[in-house]
Amino acid sequence: MRRPLRFPSGQPLPTLRIVEAEAVHLHEDADAQRVDGLVARLEADGVLRNPPVAAALPAGGFVVLDGANRSSALRRLGLPTHLLQIVDYAAPEIRLEVWHHLLREDGPALDDLLSRDLMVEVGERARLARGLAAGDLACGIIAGNTVRGVRAGGGFPGRIAALRTVVGAYNGRLPIYRVLTDDPDAVREEYDRIGALVVFPAFTKEQILALAALPEKLPTGITRHVIPNRALRVNLPLEMLRAPGTLEAKNAALSRLIHERVLAQRVRVYPESTVLFDE
Numbered sequence: 001m002r003r004p005l006r007f008p009s010g011q012p013l014p015t016l017r018i019v020e021a022e023a024v025h026l027h028e029d030a031d032a033q034r035v036d037g038l039v040a041r042l043e044a045d046g047v048l049r050n051p052p053v054a055a056a057l058p059a060g061g062f063v064v065l066d067g068a069n070r071s072s073a074l075r076r077l078g079l080p081t082h083l084l085q086i087v088d089y090a091a092p093e094i095r096l097e098v099w100h101h102l103l104r105e106d107g108p109a110l111d112d113l114l115s116r117d118l119m120v121e122v123g124e125r126a127r128l129a130r131g132l133a134a135g136d137l138a139c140g141i142i143a144g145n146t147v148r149g150v151r152a153g154g155g156f157p158g159r160i161a162a163l164r165t166v167v168g169a170y171n172g173r174l175p176i177y178r179v180l181t182d183d184p185d186a187v188r189e190e191y192d193r194i195g196a197l198v199v200f201p202a203f204t205k206e207q208i209l210a211l212a213a214l215p216e217k218l219p220t221g222i223t224r225h226v227i228p229n230r231a232l233r234v235n236l237p238l239e240m241l242r243a244p245g246t247l248e249a250k251n252a253a254l255s256r257l258i259h260e261r262v263l264a265q266r267v268r269v270y271p272e273s274t275v276l277f278d279e
Helices: 032-045 068-076 107-111 125-134 153-170 183-190 203-211 236-240 247-263
Strands: 015-022 022-025 052-054 063-068 082-088 097-098 102-103 120-123 135-143 146-151 178-179 196-199 224-228
Touching: 015 247, 022 068, 032 068, 063 068, 063 082, 063 203, 068 082, 082 236, 082 247, 102 153, 107 135, 125 135, 125 146, 135 153, 146 153, 153 196, 153 203, 178 183, 236 247
Parallel strands: 022 063, 052 082
Antiparallel strands: 015 082, 052 063, 097 224, 102 178, 102 196, 120 146, 135 146, 135 196
């Protein structure tokens, strides 16, 4: 087993590993427009700045927890190997949360995009929450005083298919704001008005692992992984991923590169929370 890289103080560094491209699987769709931009940036820069974060799959391979767009861009470039930050998905400090989608357009704009056959009147948020938790509903839509659910059928794959139908109806047509609360009053206070609030169920880590094997993934922008000790600005030359050679040789070269940066005091750990205003 490969020994983890550490600071001279003994503190472990994030686990970085070069893996075969075919071993990398997604649990959510990539954003095609953002992938296009990433491909152009990667080609211009020639380096991968921030590696996708992934977890090992029980049957082999890896599922990307954060970085579907970067993984898709690397695959678009035809790179035979990818760089990942590997995390222990069972660790309690790695949290799985869910984004809800605020559509500030008028509620009827969403009604025009969705089939009435998908909908069921729920009436109150408590009933919606129970239906989502039980898996009877794929998601909910709150618009004005109306609370509706979207029917889910066919087990877990059926729920994913229903979610894809709903999000596919407005994604690219209406501006989407990701919010962490399903309380419409709190959302309205922050964003002034609500056209519709699309409420998604909580997912489990086991379901994220299962999605890696399904042909249809979650729509982009629903799951949110909170991952400490993120590896940023690794700036790995793409040539290392493109060049021929075994995984063992590439990972040995990666270890030497990181070790040199540690000795040159170019690696820093910032335990404080960070807020970015230029994303």
